[in-house]
Amino acid sequence: MEDRVLPLLIAALLTLAAGAPVAFAQDAAVPPDSTVDVIDSLDVEDADLGVADEAEEIDPALRLDGIDEQLQTLQGEVDRLKKFKFSGYIQVRYDVAEADADTVKVAGSPATITPANQERFYLRRARFKLTYDHSPWSQAVLTIDAGADRQARMLDGYIALTEPRTPEPRHQLWVGQFNTPFGYEIERSSSLRELPERSRMENVLFPGERDRGLKVQSLWAERFEATVAVINGGGTGSAEFPITDPTRGKDVLGRVRALYGTIDVGVSAYGGKATVPLTGPDVQLDRTRFGGEAQAYYQLPKFGGGSLRGEYWAGHNVNSDSTKANIVSPTTANPVTLLRPGTNPNNLATDFAGYYVMWVQNLTESYQVAARYDRYDPNVDVEHDQYERWNVAAHWFYQGLTRLTVSYEIPITDRADGAGGYVDPKDNLWTLELQHTF
Amino acid sequence: MRSILRSTALRALPLVGALACALPALGVTPAHAARGVTLKGSDTMVILAQRWAEMYMKANHGKIVQVTGGGSGTGIAALINGTTDICMASREMKNAEKTKLRDRFQTMGVEIPVAKDGLAVYVHASNPVKSLDLDQLRRIYLGELTNWKAVGGPDALITVYGRENSSGTYVYFKDHILKGKDFSPRTQTLPGTAAVVNAVAKDANGIGYGGAAYAKGVRDLALSFGAGKPAVLPTAATVADGSYPLTRYLFFYVRNKPAGDIKLFTDWVVSPEGQALATKVGYFPLK
Numbered sequence: 274m275e276d277r278v279l280p281l282l283i284a285a286l287l288t289l290a291a292g293a294p295v296a297f298a299q300d301a302a303v304p305p306d307s308t309v310d311v312i313d314s315l316d317v318e319d320a321d322l323g324v325a326d327e328a329e330e331i332d333p334a335l336r337l338d339g340i341d342e343q344l345q346t347l348q349g350e351v352d353r354l355k356k357f358k359f360s361g362y363i364q365v366r367y368d369v370a371e372a373d374a375d376t377v378k379v380a381g382s383p384a385t386i387t388p389a390n391q392e393r394f395y396l397r398r399a400r401f402k403l404t405y406d407h408s409p410w411s412q413a414v415l416t417i418d419a420g421a422d423r424q425a426r427m428l429d430g431y432i433a434l435t436e437p438r439t440p441e442p443r444h445q446l447w448v449g450q451f452n453t454p455f456g457y458e459i460e461r462s463s464s465l466r467e468l469p470e471r472s473r474m475e476n477v478l479f480p481g482e483r484d485r486g487l488k489v490q491s492l493w494a495e496r497f498e499a500t501v502a503v504i505n506g507g508g509t510g511s512a513e514f515p516i517t518d519p520t521r522g523k524d525v526l527g528r529v530r531a532l533y534g535t536i537d538v539g540v541s542a543y544g545g546k547a548t549v550p551l552t553g554p555d556v557q558l559d560r561t562r563f564g565g566e567a568q569a570y571y572q573l574p575k576f577g578g579g580s581l582r583g584e585y586w587a588g589h590n591v592n593s594d595s596t597k598a599n600i601v602s603p604t605t606a607n608p609v610t611l612l613r614p615g616t617n618p619n620n621l622a623t624d625f626a627g628y629y630v631m632w633v634q635n636l637t638e639s640y641q642v643a644a645r646y647d648r649y650d651p652n653v654d655v656e657h658d659q660y661e662r663w664n665v666a667a668h669w670f671y672q673g674l675t676r677l678t679v680s681y682e683i684p685i686t687d688r689a690d691g692a693g694g695y696v697d698p699k700d701n702l703w704t705l706e707l708q709h710t711f
Numbered sequence: 712m713r714s715i716l717r718s719t720a721l722r723a724l725p726l727v728g729a730l731a732c733a734l735p736a737l738g739v740t741p742a743h744a745a746r747g748v749t750l751k752g753s754d755t756m757v758i759l760a761q762r763w764a765e766m767y768m769k770a771n772h773g774k775i776v777q778v779t780g781g782g783s784g785t786g787i788a789a790l791i792n793g794t795t796d797i798c799m800a801s802r803e804m805k806n807a808e809k810t811k812l813r814d815r816f817q818t819m820g821v822e823i824p825v826a827k828d829g830l831a832v833y834v835h836a837s838n839p840v841k842s843l844d845l846d847q848l849r850r851i852y853l854g855e856l857t858n859w860k861a862v863g864g865p866d867a868l869i870t871v872y873g874r875e876n877s878s879g880t881y882v883y884f885k886d887h888i889l890k891g892k893d894f895s896p897r898t899q900t901l902p903g904t905a906a907v908v909n910a911v912a913k914d915a916n917g918i919g920y921g922g923a924a925y926a927k928g929v930r931d932l933a934l935s936f937g938a939g940k941p942a943v944l945p946t947a948a949t950v951a952d953g954s955y956p957l958t959r960y961l962f963f964y965v966r967n968k969p970a971g972d973i974k975l976f977t978d979w980v981v982s983p984e985g986q987a988l989a990t991k992v993g994y995f996p997l998k
Contacts, residue, residue, distance in 0.1 A: 673789075
């Protein structure tokens with residue numbers, strides 16, 4: 274867009290400089306290289322407009338110098354404005370969900386249950402990203418989201434200091450609020466993701482995806498990337514402590530990746546403390562996570578690129594279900610929240626495991642299909658608490674920036690049927706989504 | 712649970728089937744089959760690509776090739792968001808750009824060298840300075856040398872002209888001459904090579920850089936790799952044998968292995984006929 278604006282501004286400025294009170298609509302289409310031609314034509318325009326006498330009194334060289342000075346000023350202004358970069362996307366959805374027990378699941382992180390409303394339009398994401406690019410030294414980034422029927426909120430807000438010596442910064446320091454650098458899926462933009470939502474394990478373990486702190490990212494060798502971060506822990510989507518960190522110690526995590534273009538592999542590790550808020554002494558527990566990831570890319574003749582991806586995570590985490598089971602909820606008579614008698618505080622956290630495998634295939638450059646199976650077990654020592662899901666989607670890309678998606682999601686969970694058995698509730702979900710990026 | 716999975720999977724099957732049937736109906740043929748092949752990117756390559764397109768369309772009745780400039784960065788962005796079939800670039804794609812392309816199309820792209828170019832350094836025709844070494848050139852563009860007197864010229868301030876940062880030529884110059892450092896704040900950025908040539912042609916103290924094919928009304932400087940080494944002008948011979956210091960490849964980038972009309976055009980460009988035209992326009996053939 275800037276390429277179109279600049280010639281227009283120059284043409285307008287030349288018009289003003291020549292004293293001509295009309296816009297050169299036709300000249301606006303002339304390429305910037307033709308500036309000299311426009312200048313050469315000014316005398317004719319002046320004569321046509323009846324201001325030739327005044328123009329003749331001005332030394333042409335002085336006039337050119339004046340125009341040049343104004344152009345330099347304008348160029349400086351344009352250069353400053355070009356440091357601001359705007360981008361974003363809007364996702365509008367229509368959901369049709371199977372409902373069970375008069376409720377319907379609304380996709381999100383984490384998923385929520387709302388009163389029955391099986392078919393709905395909604396705005397899942399409406400994001401606006403502003404970057405001030407002070408290359409090669411630094412960037413400031415602010416991302417606002419106004420989707421999911423929420424009020425506008427900040428998603429990203431960070432400063433990135435970059436190493437200025439190389440054209441592509443190999444070493445960066447980020448400070449602020451940013452995506453937690455653990456695994457592959459978290460840092461991947463929702464506008465690029467081939468399925469409407471991330472995997473269940475990601476939704477549960479990293480609610481909101483983002484956290485506050487600092488991270489250092491380095492491309493040490495051509496194909497070797499390492500990231501280390503120190504963050505509050507818990508994430509911005511944490512129910513108890515979304516912004517603040519109740520623990521003095523910070524959570525530390527790291528990720529290393531080997532990048533070969535067609536096959537990328539990586540491992541991540543996370544260590545920190547989680548707090549179970551109680552009235553009385555809170556309980557602090559270890560929060561540890563380990564992850565492995567791999568992505569393989571291939572080409573199918575006539576169809577285009579495809580990829581196979583997968584991640585496996587395991588660790589020790591405060592599990593909300595087990596927490597609830599061991600905490601006496603406050604009542605009017607007893608307004609304190611305490612552990613049930615005899616509860617071992619260490620049992621509030623459980624060993625979890627989760628993974629997903631995913632396939633994406635482009636069908637020419639306008640269509641794409643994707644399928645994923647993901648599984649999350651919040652407590653590997655307990656049966657019937659795991660979450661499984663199949664998700665398939667097809668995309669149609671229109672003119673590059675618009676994407677139409679049809680997705681079908683099949684969650685598989687066990688719900689006690691009251692007769693000693695378990696049933697899978699009816700909660701499958703059709704999603705039709707239109708996305709436009711800018 | 713298996714029965715539930717089976718029933719839900721069966722319910723999903725019509726979707727997959729409908730999509731599979733709908734794709735051909737929607738026209739799962741490459742977009743370029745209908746509107747011709749589109750090229751976007753490097754301003755350095757615009758003249759050359761337009762000549763290629765004209766000649767190709769003359770020789771292949773009914774084929775359409777559309778060429779627009781904007782700079783290598785703009786062309787690569789268009790390749791990533793799917794709004795051009797071929798990106799023209801006077802520099803290699805960066806890793807970050809390849810990652811963006813892979814995120815959308817699951818491919819790292821295909822690089823096709825299509826010609827060689829000598830990046831010329833222009834001065835005004837009346838400028839007595841005939842040659843520079845790369846270190847002098849670097850110091851001029853970093854703002855460390857600001858007077859022509861320092862390189863054997865008249866006692867006059869050097870006016871430095873350059874390109875915008877969306878330009879592949881800008882990136883190439885920054886990488887190879889300035890070693891990644893930033894241009895002097897005194898550098899006047901201009902939107903195209905022709906604009907640089909125009910500016911230098913009218914400025915007795917100007918210096919600029921751009922494709923050798925554009926050097927009309929200005930004079931090329933001979934360049935040497937260092938002090939005391941022979942300075943050479945950008946000619947077919949010096950670019951071909953690498954003795955001219957600022958020799959680079961010009962590229963086409965496509966998302967997938969070329970097929971259909973894209974392959975026909977790219978094959979023609981690297982054919983003896985296409986390469987001969989490159990020489991005629993002022994660039995240099997691959998071999």
